[in-house]
Amino acid sequence: MPMPELLPPPTALEQVSDGQLKRYADLVYQRTGIRVSPQKKMLLSNRLRRRLRETGIASFDDYYRHLTCLRSNDPEWDAFLQEITTHETYLFRDDSQWQWFRNVYLAERAAEARGKGSPSLRIWSAACSTGDEPTTIACSIAAFLPNLQQWRIQIVGTDIGVGALEQAQSGVFGERAMRLVPEDYRRRFFTKAKDGQIWQAKPALMSMIAYRQHNLMEPLNERPFDLVFLKNVLIYFDAASKRKVLDNVCRLVRPGGLLAAGAAEGIADMLKGFERLQPWLHRRPQE
Ligand SMILES: C[S@@+](CC[C@H](N)C(=O)[O-])C[C@H]1O[C@@H](n2cnc3c(N)ncnc32)[C@H](O)[C@@H]1O
Structure with missing residues (x-):
């Protein structure tokens, strides 16, 4: 049968x-x-x-x-x-923003800090997914900020996804996530696992970053930041949710501090009182 x-x-x-x-x-x-x-x-x-x-x-x-x-x-x-949710991310995503971060932002911060005792830099990577963005920030700082040992660096990476954050905390990245990382950065800041496909961020990078679970619809209990990255997340939100997130986020940009958004986030008109420096870059006025 x-x-x-x-x-x-x-x-x-x-x-x-x-x-x-x-x-x-x-x-x-x-x-x-x-x-x-x-x-x-x-x-x-x-x-x-x-x-x-x-x-x-x-x-x-x-x-x-x-x-x-x-x-x-x-x-x-x-x-x-x-x-x-969409977790798509990779290191050095949006090259022009990282060029600005290295060549303009870090250069200006370094110039301001000259002659000062112990300068500090606090950066929030909001909705950081598996940690590629905070790790890119740490790489750029390690490569470009002069006299790094004098600085107090704090990078806070947050996301709603616990699974994504666990991966972020491991500091492990696959070849796909690493595809834009220059060869000399790979050698300096990562170790390669035996099979050659997996890269582990070195303690020098990991020690700059603290990861926390956080829903952007709620306030984050942190001191204000010098710079906040809020990229490739609000594209999935409607106007009411964007406003709520921006209320929570903008309070944590220090006066004179910056908000770097994704190119398609659609928030420029919602940032009341912020000065638009680039389509994606906004400064909170000094008080
Ligand atoms: C596409 S990833 C963006 C990652 C990174 N910012 C980038 O640009 O490469 C979007 C992330 O937003 C997170 N997300 C979505 N809704 C969120 C919320 N309400 N609060 C915090 N994170 C959220 C998702 O878990 C996901 O990891």
Whole structure:
């Protein structure tokens, strides 16, 4: 007798209904500020099916109920958001901004610091994903800031994703993330693992960076920063969420300090009182 054809389990090709899509989109929005558009129906369905398989939960409705009953720090929330959010990042992304950081920003800070006792530099990499941006900041500082040993450097990297932050904290980067890192930086600031595909940031870089989990929709409990990078995250937010994030972020740019945004963040008109130095660079006035 021929074997019966193995059919996929009932949920394997199922898509969320319009009602379920809206409920999930509202949940994601309330939690993160990210808008899941109706065009993302198939994507959301595929990602949710992965969570159903992992958790053994039978239906989209049951999983929704499950999430709403969990505390916000439950690991399942993180696993869910990991599926929903985009973590794409790599070292030295957006070359022109790093050229500005090295040649203008660090040069000016170094000139200001000349003759001063123990200068300091505090930088926040907000929504830093797997740590590529804070590590690029640390690399650039290590390579370009004269008399580095005299400086007190603090780079704070934050993200909503616990999994992403765990990877960031390991300081390990694959060849893809390293593709724009110049050869001499690789030699100076990273060690290569035996298989040649994995790079480990050296302690000199890692010691400059502290990672913290943080949702941009909430205030961050930190002292003001000299410079804040807020890149490639608000593109997924609507205007109301952007305003809320900017309220939280702008308070932490010190007077005279700078906010470096992504080129497509769409926030220039929302930065009240900030001076626009470049389409992506904004200065908080001195008080
Ligand atoms: C595309 S990555 C950007 C990484 C890096 N800034 C860059 O430009 O390469 C976007 C990151 O934003 C984070 N994210 C999304 N919503 C967030 C929120 N409400 N609070 C904090 N981080 C959030 C995601 O977890 C993800 O790691």
